[in-house]
Amino acid sequence: MARSIPPAIVADSLAAAYRDKLIWRNGTFTVNTGEFVAVLGPNGSGKSTLLRLLLGLMPPAAGSLQVLGKRPHRGNPEVGYVPQRRNIDRDLPIRGWDFVHLGIDGDRWGVELGNNPNYHERVDQAIKSVDAQAYADRPIGRLSGGEQQRLLLAQALAGRPRMLLLDEPLASLDLRNQIVIAELVGDLARANGLTVLLIAHDINPLLPIVDRVLYVAHGGVAIGKPAEVITTEQLSRLYDAPVEVLHDSHGHMFVVGLEAESAHHDA
Amino acid sequence: MPEHYLAAAPYFGWDLVRDVQELLRYAFMQHAYEAGTIVALSAGVIGYFVVLRGLSFAAHALSHIGFAGATGAVLLGAAPIVGLLAFTMSAGGVMGALGQRLRGRDVTIGLVMAWSLGLGLLFTALYKGSAGLAIGILFGQIFGITSDEVAVTFVAGSLTVLALVVVYRPLLFATLDEEVAEAKGVPVRGLSIAFMVILAIAVSEAVQVVGVLLIFALIVAPAAIAERFTTRPSRGVLLSAALAVLFTWSGLTVAYYFPYPVGFFITTIAFWSYILARVLSDVIARRAAGRLRPWREEQVRHSP
Numbered sequence: 001m002a003r004s005i006p007p008a009i010v011a012d013s014l015a016a017a018y019r020d021k022l023i024w025r026n027g028t029f030t031v032n033t034g035e036f037v038a039v040l041g042p043n044g045s046g047k048s049t050l051l052r053l054l055l056g057l058m059p060p061a062a063g064s065l066q067v068l069g070k071r072p073h074r075g076n077p078e079v080g081y082v083p084q085r086r087n088i089d090r091d092l093p094i095r096g097w098d099f100v101h102l103g104i105d106g107d108r109w110g111v112e113l114g115n116n117p118n119y120h121e122r123v124d125q126a127i128k129s130v131d132a133q134a135y136a137d138r139p140i141g142r143l144s145g146g147e148q149q150r151l152l153l154a155q156a157l158a159g160r161p162r163m164l165l166l167d168e169p170l171a172s173l174d175l176r177n178q179i180v181i182a183e184l185v186g187d188l189a190r191a192n193g194l195t196v197l198l199i200a201h202d203i204n205p206l207l208p209i210v211d212r213v214l215y216v217a218h219g220g221v222a223i224g225k226p227a228e229v230i231t232t233e234q235l236s237r238l239y240d241a242p243v244e245v246l247h248d249s250h251g252h253m254f255v256v257g258l259e260a261e262s263a264h265h266d267a
Numbered sequence: 268m269p270e271h272y273l274a275a276a277p278y279f280g281w282d283l284v285r286d287v288q289e290l291l292r293y294a295f296m297q298h299a300y301e302a303g304t305i306v307a308l309s310a311g312v313i314g315y316f317v318v319l320r321g322l323s324f325a326a327h328a329l330s331h332i333g334f335a336g337a338t339g340a341v342l343l344g345a346a347p348i349v350g351l352l353a354f355t356m357s358a359g360g361v362m363g364a365l366g367q368r369l370r371g372r373d374v375t376i377g378l379v380m381a382w383s384l385g386l387g388l389l390f391t392a393l394y395k396g397s398a399g400l401a402i403g404i405l406f407g408q409i410f411g412i413t414s415d416e417v418a419v420t421f422v423a424g425s426l427t428v429l430a431l432v433v434v435y436r437p438l439l440f441a442t443l444d445e446e447v448a449e450a451k452g453v454p455v456r457g458l459s460i461a462f463m464v465i466l467a468i469a470v471s472e473a474v475q476v477v478g479v480l481l482i483f484a485l486i487v488a489p490a491a492i493a494e495r496f497t498t499r500p501s502r503g504v505l506l507s508a509a510l511a512v513l514f515t516w517s518g519l520t521v522a523y524y525f526p527y528p529v530g531f532f533i534t535t536i537a538f539w540s541y542i543l544a545r546v547l548s549d550v551i552a553r554r555a556a557g558r559l560r561p562w563r564e565e566q567v568r569h570s571p
Contacts, residue, residue, distance in 0.1 A: 094443060102439065107448070110433055
């Protein structure tokens with residue numbers, strides 16, 4: 001990575017609060033352009049809140065935040081976003097193609113006059129890039145979770161962003177699909193020079209593609225290489241509770257001793 | 268039509284030009300076609316979004332709230348449309364501000380709806396000797412429309428369609444993908460309010476044709492049918508509008524020849540078209556499932 005490229009995200013003493021309740025603070029970190037960062041942490045620790053801050057959907061409670069050299073603001077075309085997988089109504093009578101199309105001009109007033117061949121091509125291109133041509137014409141609600149995830153990704157890509165923010169794109173996918181989608185996101189990010197922040201529960205499907213992990217837990221934020229952050233010492237300190245990181249023969253990592261912590265946050 | 272109004276039995280036959288001449292022979296029929304067409308167009312277009320946004324019941328309730336407004340206006344010596352617009356627009360504004368929180372509030376909406384009908388009943392009773400008034404508002408009075416009312420309907424109808432054209436893309440975005448739309452800078456909440464206010468105007472117009480109780484026939488039925496045949500939003504909107512116009516025209520035409528209420532004909536045509544559409548779209552879906560092998564099991568499993 002050339003040193004002259006400015007960082008994609010710069011956070012300094014960043015804090016997030018929902019209403020009056022502080023969620024986390026002391027978020028000081030930098031994400032480099034083109035970097036792939038997995039965002040990990042227990043439920044309710046404020047991972048999605050971090051994305052909301054980056055999208056400009058809520059202001060920081062304290063500290064400063066820069067996204068692609070600017071203060072975060074809603075409607076930034078340089079930032080693509082795929083929210084946590086919504087349950088798309090099975091009977092939603094809209095084909096995937098039109099869903100993707102909204103990623104280009106959904107925020108513009110009026111109707112599209114005539115069929116803009118330029119947009120048409122961009123939609124086709126985005127769908128091709130996620131390999132979804134076979135089912136892009138079918139009603140999106142009838143597709144499988146993995147197929148929907150690809151089309152939602154295509155929607156974000158159709159806007160030609162420089163940064164992708166993905167909230168749990170691997171949730172509710174089977175293990176095989178988790179690996180496939182993770183690899184797809186990794187390939188797309190590399191091919192397009194995208195900076196990616198991806199919220200996940202399990203680091204293992206992401207291990208081959210992540211550069212660093214950002215841990216949001218217990219009111220704080222930590223960033224580093226997976227091997228540096230996901231360690232017994234680091235996580236025990238972050239959680240302020242004894243946890244243990246185990247490794248299997250494939251290099252997979254498992255964090256144990258977190259059940260009580262997770263349950264606490266879920267409640 | 269009572270027979271003594273007409274010089275001769277109305278012509279009906281294979282001569283289409285003569286049929287149309289016959290249908291437009293009287294001013295009341297011309298007005299009915301004019302107002303009916305505009306109302307159907309706006310109802311069909313907005314109906315597509317009503318069904319897509321899951322607001323069918325809210326639209327239905329809106330018309331009932333309009334009943335209280337219409338009867339209240341008459342009681343105060345104003346035109347029913349004034350009260351209709353005032354009540355439906357304010358209720359629509361509140362519903363729009365609630366946005367997604369409106370979903371699953373069937374009990375609350377239903378109670379407001381019932382109370383509105385009750386209020387309308389009270390206003391009707393206070394305005395003595397007016398059963399005809401209430402019937403007209405509840406079931407529509409398309410054959411009683413004056414040319415002034417046609418002009419008002421034309422303005423209101425054009426405004427609703429124009430407003431929907433202006434908000435079309437962001438409204439579709441906010442409807443299908445609220446979170447992403449919001450992140451992309453679409454004013455989701457503002458659109459939700461604007462949509463309900465536009466709906467209020469469309470509902471108030473439609474009340475003139477089919478009345479408060481039969482509104483589903485023009486706003487929901489054409490859109491529900493359209494959504495069974497196309498997964499492209501632009502085609503869905505156009506098909507829905509075309510069907511609404513078709514139902515209205517057919518209803519008016521049949522009602523000209525038979526001595527039964529036009530509301531009955533329009534709702535009957537809408538209902539049976541919907542049944543036919545369900546059967547037809549299922550057949551089409553099964554055939555498509557036969558062609559698309561991987562999709563087939565799923566399709567069969569979920570067939571009703």
